[in-house]
Amino acid sequence: MRSRIAKSLTIAAFAATLAACSSVPLDEQGANQGGAGQGAGAGTTTGQVMDPFNPQSVLAQQRSVYFDFDSYTVSDQYRGLVETHARYLSGHPQQRIMIEGNTDERGGAEYNLALGQRRADAVRRMMTLMGVSDGQIEVISFGKEKPKATGNTEADYAENRRADIVYQR
């Protein structure tokens, strides 16, 4: 439990950093797309460059939706993140993405594959409600097979309960 709080604090700190770097609230970043990222000094453009293949862009940096234990719905905390991607994708209908679901290591391989897929599908549904075409999205799952965190603490498990948005070149 303590580690989940730590995780939340990490995310909050990251969000605070972003807020400090950017004069635009996360939810409204999509409005700046296209014209964003010019004229700002180094280190202050995070969240403004709307290019998923630019490592400095929020689209490249914020592409993971985390889930609570036994949860398969996108929490309000990540609504803004999903919306940012949804706006970009709506404006770039040729761009395709994979949404990759993951689970922690506990339980069977196939059932976890299905659970990871459910997580990724929750992100897809939110995106399509926001106007992204279904044809732009492929939802897959790695289940418990490709853990980002390989330990078995509660913090590792939390890191692996995740759906990643991956832009296809």
Added chain:
Amino acid sequence: MTPETLSRYARRASPAQAGSDRRPARFLLGLALLVAAALLWRPAHAQLRVDISGTGATQYPIAIADFSGDDAGRGIAEVIRADLTRTGQFRLVSAVGSNLTVDTPVAYDDWRARGADTLAYGSIARSPDGRYDIRYRLADTVQHGQLDGVAFTGTDRELRRIAHQIADRIYEKITGVKGVFSTHIAYVLKQGSTYELQVADADGQDPKVALRSREPIISPSWSPDGNKLAYVSFESGKPVVYVQTLASSQRVPVANYKGNNSAPSWSPDGSRLALVLTRDGLSQIYVVNADGIGLRRVTRSPMIDTEPVFSPDGGSLYFTSDRSGNPQIYQTGLDGGDPRRVTFNGSYNISPRISPDGRTLLYVSRRDGAFRIASLDLASGKETLLSDGRDDQSPSFAPNGMQVLYAAVQNGRSVLAGVSSDGRVRQTLSVLNGEVREPTWGPFPQ
């Protein structure tokens, strides 16, 4: 390596007469197959340690003498002893120093007095061409008679397989149940960031690599004839179902649809596969011909349906679904109608496997945070927990239904574990150089 029964000729007959006229053609065919297999199958090197605990409800006392005539005879007897011992159904009576040949008259009363109800013995001779002739007999010391007698020929590389075949015959003669020592198991071995789909003898020996990949491999499933494996490989960046012919290593993707493709399982006649796709949303069960055409959706639920396995009669599917709010095992017809819930104990029951006689269901059940192998008698509803580990997964029945293979974690290592179907005898096959996952027991050889 064709077995020829020994009982047809008298003890004085020369071994060369044992069906030798048909042997050359079969030998050449066998050799050709062996060469092909050797080229296409890469041997894997794994060190194994076997631990056994518990004893069967009935233990048959048996003496197995070293086969005499060649040093290889001791190795044959050791393989037979190890096979029978692992079942927990046999108690070995020492036959040290007995020096029996296949033609030695058996002193039935002496062996009976030593506590052996049966005695296995035999001879092995190396012929000029380097092949071995192995002749074995099984004596009944109670009835004073011969229960079995067979002659085999084979190369030194075939001696283990011949020993397993002899153990199979002994097991069947004494218990009345077909032995599984000549069968194979498949599993995924993870070493570092490399995944290997391996096929080994039922005792874990002689592993061969069917597929090596840098990406995960899960859910291997044997075709009923034992010639093919279906499995899920992530090598293309997502789960795709392949069918691979073991002898040729040829493989074809049989399900590569949008989303996930997973959980393949063969129909009993080998003509179809049940599998799971997410092309229409969440995981749902489909049936497809073994060549990948004729896809048909079976389940239509708004929740997860996965891990289908055919009932032995081919008429229904057992599968995992969380339609009740947590994962449980259900059974449905192939039209997907009228799913019936089968498991009710606990809030997490997954990975169904049905016994060859269709009477017993295996699954993984979470109890107090631990994943254990459970066995359910479908007629009575009586459930037995077969394992007591923390993370026991992927159960499968031996083709004779007498033993269960699963993956376990012991002392932080993932191992292959076995347990008798009644839960009395446990064994561990420790692979000392990697993590073993997703084991599955293959069918009887055909």
